[in-house]
Amino acid sequence: MSAIKNVTVLGATGSIGLNTLDVIQRNQAAFKVFAVSGHSQLQKLLEITLSFSPKYVVVTTSEKANQLADLFSQANIKETQILFGEQALCDISSDSDVDIVMSAIVGAAGLVPTMAAIKAGKQVLLANKESLVMSGELFIQAVEQHQATLIPVDSEHNAIFQCLPKDYQYGNPQSSGISHLLLTASGGPFRELPLNELHKVTPDQACNHPNWDMGRKISVDSASMMNKGLEFIEAKWLFGIAEDNIKVVIHPQSTIHSMVQYVDGSVLAQMGNPDMRTPIAHALAFPERIVSGVKALDFFSLQDFSFQAPCESRFPNLYLAMHACKLGQSATTALNAGNEVAVDAFLNERIGFMDIYNVNDKVVNKFDSVALASIEDIIAHDKECRNYANDLVRKLSL
Ligand code: NAD
Ligand code: MG
Numbered sequence: 577m578s579a580i581k582n583v584t585v586l587g588a589t590g591s592i593g594l595n596t597l598d599v600i601q602r603n604q605a606a607f608k609v610f611a612v613s614g615h616s617q618l619q620k621l622l623e624i625t626l627s628f629s630p631k632y633v634v635v636t637t638s639e640k641a642n643q644l645a646d647l648f649s650q651a652n653i654k655e656t657q658i659l660f661g662e663q664a665l666c667d668i669s670s671d672s673d674v675d676i677v678m679s680a681i682v683g684a685a686g687l688v689p690t691m692a693a694i695k696a697g698k699q700v701l702l703a704n705k706e707s708l709v710m711s712g713e714l715f716i717q718a719v720e721q722h723q724a725t726l727i728p729v730d731s732e733h734n735a736i737f738q739c740l741p742k743d744y745q746y747g748n749p750q751s752s753g754i755s756h757l758l759l760t761a762s763g764g765p766f767r768e769l770p771l772n773e774l775h776k777v778t779p780d781q782a783c784n785h786p787n788w789d790m791g792r793k794i795s796v797d798s799a800s801m802m803n804k805g806l807e808f809i810e811a812k813w814l815f816g817i818a819e820d821n822i823k824v825v826i827h828p829q830s831t832i833h834s835m836v837q838y839v840d841g842s843v844l845a846q847m848g849n850p851d852m853r854t855p856i857a858h859a860l861a862f863p864e865r866i867v868s869g870v871k872a873l874d875f876f877s878l879q880d881f882s883f884q885a886p887c888e889s890r891f892p893n894l895y896l897a898m899h900a901c902k903l904g905q906s907a908t909t910a911l912n913a914g915n916e917v918a919v920d921a922f923l924n925e926r927i928g929f930m931d932i933y934n935v936n937d938k939v940v941n942k943f944d945s946v947a948l949a950s951i952e953d954i955i956a957h958d959k960e961c962r963n964y965a966n967d968l969v970r971k972l973s974l
Pocket of ligand 1: 586588589590592593613614615616617636679680681682685706729730731772790791792794803852940
């Protein structure tokens, strides 16, 4: 592999962030951690700094920066600079010394720093699907305009990326003989729960995913299949493919991470153990391959593969997301905003699991046709949708 690459890890203390650092640790001749960011887990940021000696650590507030400075001085760390706030996130994403930016902040907070990396023409590894769902066309236009390299980290999209032809033309799947993208989904922890029990599930049950170990927000999204809905929208934008050419297939074993179906009847699938270090390693090293620490798939101990169609009454959020995708940008931004507010309220036990859909549906219906011409418009629209979603949550939690 060529010269050592400097990596900024946005959201380094999270599940994707820590997995990224694990892969980098295994490939120290190829990658160096340039900067990391975190929100509230200062102890983890201290440990990361001791292991990787980044040039910068960014936190969200001045208060957190002061607390981290105390921890650093107790640990005698002198070389790493502490910064805080959104502009600092943009600075570590666009610094001229940075080659690769891992976008792994959860939620809308990831949009502005990810855009900063894109505008600086970086190699952007996209885990933060919410930013693409929020800004779709503008995001993709910026990638093209600034000649950034966008590589999907979400396991399904990384799988599809691996199964597409090398000369795939964005927005023109037919020219490569592609008929459909098949997004696989595990169906989450409630795939077989009696429907009349869904309303009383707890946050801990929702976060207890059968196959993947992830952050709490995406775990709830997986349980409601909103995650697959967001991924449906993500796939449309990442690959420039019409909604009618994307199908969702439940595959409870999570061994096939997604597939591409061609007009001649061929289906190409990417498989592996369900461990995010595989797509992370693929995205970091692309187009080369590096070790990730993931165990080789053992075909002799695999369970049977099974497949099902997702049921609308069990997973209404998936169908709402597919509907919003057809409606356009205003609806998908609204959906993402409503969902972030509703999932947070569910995790804090203010509303029930099925209320997440009720909030999302109302927010999408109210805000499905606002004209959005810039990232500033999108941020303002996101805020308005959140205010409305918060009102709905207040009423539901009375
Ligand atoms: P997580 O909750 O484990 O980590 C989130 C990270 O974002 C943490 O570092 C946290 O400090 C940071 N953060 C949270 N709020 C912030 C804010 N307001 N400002 C700045 N930073 C903030 O989440 P995760 O599971 O690692 O997921 C990260 C992203 O990757 C999400 O967009 C998720 O959808 C996507 N993703 C995750 C997985 C997975 O397996 N975990 C798979 C595919 C995609
Ligand atoms: Mg995924």
